[in-house]
Amino acid sequence: MWSPFRWPWGGISRPCGRRWPCRQARLWSPPMPRGWRGKSLHKTPHVPYHTPIMTPEACTLTLQSLPLFQGFPAEVMKELASKTTVSKHPKGHMLFQHGDTIKHLHIVTHGWVKVSRLTEEGDEAVLDVLTAPHPLQIMDAIAAPAWGATATVAEDAGFFSLPINLFKATLNEHPHLALGLLQTTAKMHQSLQRELEGRTLQKTDQRVGCFLLRLVPNPGDTHPATLTLPYDKTLLAARLGMQPETFSRALGNLKRELGITIQGHTLTIPNLKSLQAYTCSACSGTYPCIRSTQKA
Amino acid sequence: MWSPFRWPWGGISRPCGRRWPCRQARLWSPPMPRGWRGKSLHKTPHVPYHTPIMTPEACTLTLQSLPLFQGFPAEVMKELASKTTVSKHPKGHMLFQHGDTIKHLHIVTHGWVKVSRLTEEGDEAVLDVLTAPHPLQIMDAIAAPAWGATATVAEDAGFFSLPINLFKATLNEHPHLALGLLQTTAKMHQSLQRELEGRTLQKTDQRVGCFLLRLVPNPGDTHPATLTLPYDKTLLAARLGMQPETFSRALGNLKRELGITIQGHTLTIPNLKSLQAYTCSACSGTYPCIRSTQKA
Structure with missing residues (x-):
């Protein structure tokens, strides 16, 4: 001890x-x-x-509060918590790499994590940038023996790591839990479909606008809305599937057209309605939509 | 009767x-x-x-052979089959529309179905074009009360339609079946992630090349490979997220660079290896990959 x-x-x-x-x-x-x-x-x-230090009780409570484990009975959670590792890693740390054998299911508890894939030519496609309380590549963990992407810490982050065999054994022992998990994964899939739609139909300005709208703390605001960019602009551009210079140009256009102001990581949108009209016209959904950071 | x-x-x-x-x-x-x-x-x-005519026995057998119902016991399948409607619709028929209440889970038995979304401005994003034995928007059917996309018959198609309440009740009654379903949906999600990666990193020529490679009947062939385009070129361009003229240009480039020949809907690739080298260098996977038509 x-x-x-x-x-x-x-x-x-x-x-x-x-x-x-x-x-x-x-x-x-x-x-x-x-x-x-x-x-x-x-x-x-x-x-x-x-x-x-995280006492077993605190770990159980935190795990139970995660959307992924909604409906899991207390005794199951207690057992899962007893085997869970708590860790924290600095920016730049690679948690797992594309092709690595899956040993743990990782859940982000704080900070930001980049999930990406690297091609043979060395180009990187950022699939998502996730924060708490997101599981990382849960679909890989369920269906594959090896990770289908690389996870790198983008801003100092913390994790809960559950042995994957224990997680799968729990599901087999309590199959009704798979029903809840099915709901969670279905929402993730719907979110990915929205992403694909956006990349197909939205212009770069609209994609940046859409991302900003999802960060607005109170979507119903009629006053100017102030928000903070969650991570650096290079990663933000990659997350939106564009080059950093394209991102800067798009942000410049939004500043000129809609009067958006930027100071460091803080951004002010003077009129939410006009940004919505500009952005959401190229989308099949209605605002406020599910935020990219609230998938699971 | x-x-x-x-x-x-x-x-x-x-x-x-x-x-x-x-x-x-x-x-x-x-x-x-x-x-x-x-x-x-x-x-x-x-x-x-x-x-x-499809006798109840034939319907049970066909349903049982679908990947979606792998592991479902015979008596459950018999009950599902007794409530399943068999239908066939001509090209252009709209099976369901974005926002419609979900009443049935539809599974394509033959033909091709376009799954798309329409923006406020009237632009269409084709999310997928599916054939047998695919369920349509199964994630919506599991997690949402209304369809998140529109399904239109692209080439005369047939369907099995299960009442969604019966499908959900079956899952609740036999929760272990959700585990198999979780595997199926996980594979669909992984396939969608690959799609997102392709749209981010691959050039239009490479995206067309990638699609062609997935249609090749024997990926290991060293001789010229002959394949048939499954549906018309306008839909094919939309499926790949590009304009028809961009698609034609990309196909023209492939013809010039790699000697691919096209006669109507039949296409011949003289050297699979060089097409792979050209296409797969901008992808994180290795060829042969899972085909777009074999997701579930």
Whole structure:
């Protein structure tokens, strides 16, 4: 049994089993407060602690709150939680690669993860950029022995990882749970169909506009809406299936035509209705639609 | 109870209940042999017969052979078959429309069906063109009360239609069947992801080449491969998300670069390897891949 380690500036971690210093240990430490900055870390015990503590009860509760596990009985959740690994990875970390054998079902608990595929020529197609509470490539996990895409951390992210054999055994033991899962996966599929429609019919400006509309916190607003871009613009362009320069040009057009203003990652839309009229006319759906970040 | 009607030139139909003459009655008649051509139909009894006979046993067997129902026990299939409607529709018939309430789960038994969406501006995005033994928009049927797309017959097609309530009740009664269905839907999702990747990274020539490669009867062939285009070129262009003139240009490029020859709907690829090298370099998969017509 591990014993908790308290960082000198507050925060609790548990040992990772690797040699100190390790990069993750530094990442898992809570931010060092102002008073501590500049003080040598060598004055604090050199113990390799880096996974934040999550009690089995907390893990069960968090898992139960995920849409993926809606309807799963408490005792099943308890067993799943006891085998679940909690981890956190920095930006750039590759969680799994296209073709790797599937060992775990990963669920994003915070941060952003890029799901992409690489061609023989080295071009990358970003299939999706996901945040909590999304399972990663769940369809692969259900139907295939190997991953059909690569998952890379786009903004420091946390994961719940369930052994895939345990997940499949649970489904076989409690087949009625597959019905709920079928609903979840059906919604993902519908969302992917919407994506395909958008890439076929919408112009680049409209695709960018559509993405912005889905980020608006209150779609019913009549006042100017302010929103924050969730990740960097290069990734955003790739997520929308366009080159960074095309994305910048599209954003420029929206700024000129609809008076949208941008300051760093913060964006203000003065009139939601006119953006909707411009964007949603090239879509078969009606606004507000399901957000790209709320698929599952 | 209906009594079978034998067409004077062979073939059996059953009454439709509509007034003669109806278009379907003519469609459901087997082709009139040479000896009968020119003879007046008025010499034959004017009875409105047009649905071909399918005995409950034949219906059960056909349903059981579909990938969708793999693993369904015999007695369940018998009950499903007893409630299944068999129908056939001519090219252009709209089976259901985006937004219609879902009443049946339709499975294509022959012919081709276009699944598409129409935007407010009147543009059409073709999501897929399906043939036997595909269920139509099964994800909608599972998760939504209304269809998320429109299905139109592209080449005279036949359908099995199961009442959706019966299908859902069967799944609730035999939840282990949902596990098999989950596998089927997962494969469909993976196929849609491949489609999205192709639309993002492949050039139009490569997308056309990719489609042709999937139609090749024996992918391992070293001799020239001959194949038949399954439906007309305008629909084919829409299926690949491009304008008809872009499609013609792409096909022209392939003819010039790789020596592909076209006569009507028949196409000959002199060297499969060079077409693979040209097309598959912009794809993350390896050839031969799962065909677009073998998703479920």
